[in-house]
Amino acid sequence: MSATAPGAALLTTRGLSVRFGGVLAVNDVSFEVRRGEVFTLIGPNGAGKTTVFNLISRIYTPSAGSIVFDGVELTARPAHAIAALGIARTFQNIELFENATVLQNLLIGHHIHRGTGFWSNLFFTPATRRSELAARERAEEVIDLLDLQALRDSFVAGLPYGKRKVVELARALCAEPRLLLLDEPSSGLNVEETEDMAYWIQDIQGELGITVLMVEHDMSLVSRVSDRVLAMNQGEVLALGTPAEVQAHPGVVEAYLGSVDDVSSLRRKAP
């Protein structure tokens, strides 16, 4: 793995497009995520943001375009190879392992670093033992960071939504990624939990040195943690720049609120 200098492009998409049946869900999207930054995708629902994530994780195959991560062309790789390259993600509608404990979820997150195979596991050789202890230690570090100590041995199925979001994040961190894809990390969280999430994203960027690419709707969170923002609408790129620049962009305002004429028609007449 080449050591990408801070500021250099870590993930680059060029002309990315995907078509489902007759619908062009993502159309000619090009952007680059620089190492060490927090890059956010915003846009109204149906803009194609999660689809871009799914293209990067190779759940979908693009109809056109390329995705290059640290010199590796991702569209040529199968879905299960993405984690080993250093990309981890969370899901919009939580995809945790419901019938397992939080700790087991985190340990599964560490799967790519296991270093042992089937036969070693079957006889629980010293190599497997070492691998297990290393995984356990890593999971413990993440638990410390995200304050999940009380939930270690709880089954995910019984946890409230806010906690599940945190466990999703924890699981992705256990993979020791270089690029973290967060799909709507604050959706469904209350003000306090969103505050915590903002701190954690800053810690992930600052202390752990992980590059973050996220999809988000909460504009205050976006302004607070993002270095650069990309606005999408109907599968296409609308604007790119700092949070302030993008939020002031007329096209973005229109995409969210409609054009000036529409707004006045919605105003109620004075009694």
Added chain:
Amino acid sequence: MAFVQLLISGIALGCIYALIALGFVLIYKATETVNFAQGELMMLGAFGALLLMKAAGWPFWAAAPLAVVGMMALGVGIERLVIRPILGQPQFTVVMLTIGIGYMARGLVTMVPEVGSDTNTLAVPYKDRVIDLGGAVVSVEQLAVIGATAVLCALLYAMFRYTKVGIAMQAASQNQLAAYYMGIPVRRLNGLVWGLSAGVAALAGLLLAPITFVHVNMGFIGLKAFPAAVVGGFGSLPGAIVGGLTIGLVEALAGFYLPEGFKDIAAYVVVLVMLVVRPHGLFGGNVRKKV
């Protein structure tokens, strides 16, 4: 001419498979549960008619409809008592439950005095009659199967297309929550679907009885209807029919042209080939979870 007879018997058997497959595709579409007891429901229908005719002395044309109606009631009852409480549990558990129902049904039938443990004949009015179709001698029993299946399909099509109940069933099978919001009594409909399914199974049993005789293990034929449903695509009603006919024809041809033993596994080989070539069946849609 032997070929025509072969075709007819293949289609007739295929119709039986189609009817049973129709039964569990109906249930699967409505509630996404797989009913492994469908074959046993068919067996119960045949036994019901048999008992009405033997023990109560009813004529066939009175016993048969009553057996079908009785089975429909039983289907509704099973859904209410046994299936509804476990809604929401993983598919595997529900399948095991239906396997349990099948087991119990088989066991209980053997306890019926006299007829339970024997192979019985059902005295249908068209038994052993044959027709000469331009040189080919065809048994009326087989024609009855084909005819009844065709009529039933037409009736079901009309029901789903033109009646409120049918449209409500379609709605509930596509999106239960939305159906609830629209005021559709989803749970009652599920009961109705089970009733309908059991009725179709009973009809299949009545049609099959002259061909295989009525005995406690006659439900095992139902196992071959699973490949039929898979070949057609598990969520599709026309698929169940097409799948059943395909399996029936393949079996008939395999029995004639291939060495002994292939006939029994022909259905299973076909389903494996189908899963390799087109995993979701002929009419099945592409199922992909959206994340």
Added chain:
Amino acid sequence: MRYIFKTDYEQDIRIVKHGGQAFWYSALGLVLLVAPWWAGEYWLSQLSFVLVYSIAGLGLMVLAGFTGLASIGHAAFLGVGAYVEAYLSARGWPFPLSMALAAALSAAVGVVVGLPALRVKGIYLAIATLAFGFIVEEVLARWESVTKGNAGMTVAAPQLFGAELGSSEAFYFIALATCVGVTLGVINLMRSATGRAFIAIRDSEVSAQSMGIHLAGYKTLAFAVSAAVVGLAGALYAHKLRFISPDQFGILQSIDLLLLVVVGGVGSIHGAFLGAIFLITMPQLIALGKDWLPPAIGQASGLQAVVYGGVLMAFVLFEPMGLYGRWLKVRTWLQLFPFYRRGMFRRQKAFTKSERLK
């Protein structure tokens, strides 16, 4: 709910979690080791059967319980293992070798059966395994040069270095050793990355893939391991019964194995043992109870079917966690007495999330 204070990661990884477990399992081990001396001929035979079915149950548990791939044709692997063992024993192979080969060939068949699993899921996979079950049964019946077809095949006693180990005590120890070995192997798998990958596949395939788990590889592995273990059980089964025929490995045997797993408790290793005990003792209880019932019911050939069906339904309806689940509840009640609350193990009622898009 015993709370174990943990000060070391090793405690999480260890098989035996605390002193109490160590005591009881050692006691069990001792009792089983000296069984030939206290059990008597009949009960030793029953115990051997329980061991054989436990191994088979563990095999199916790995596939259905831990990886979430339901198989309705699992008796096929029992049959493959049994026939391979019978064939090799007749030619004088020593039993460790013949059993290893039975497991290996069974695993190979398992890989083939698992091929549909790589493309389809859920009910489609179950039907595929059902189809394979029937096909294997038919192959066993038709391949007369090797299996002697429907007439069946007598099985020689296990051999080692020329000595014939035909006694029931010898068989018991072979079965016990195999069972302990298989159990330790499965426990090791489940407490390491491989086992966790299986669980991941069961609970969320998409997510598992994003964690770097190669779905096709692990599913094939699950099928191979499951088939190998059931193949071992089949080899022992052949020696126990002394006579095998294809119809012993049909759909009814497959359903018996599923019953074992469901009644025992899906997704737990204890469940395989509890289910096996249930499967072996149930016919005895039925035979005992027969005389108390009116003749129409008691002598009916379908009595066993009614009881099995009824018990299966009862467990699915009232105790989905199986016998092991019931044991956990009892033990928790005893440990927490009098603070046990009724809803402690209640699972959240979820509405079935339809996986269909059409």
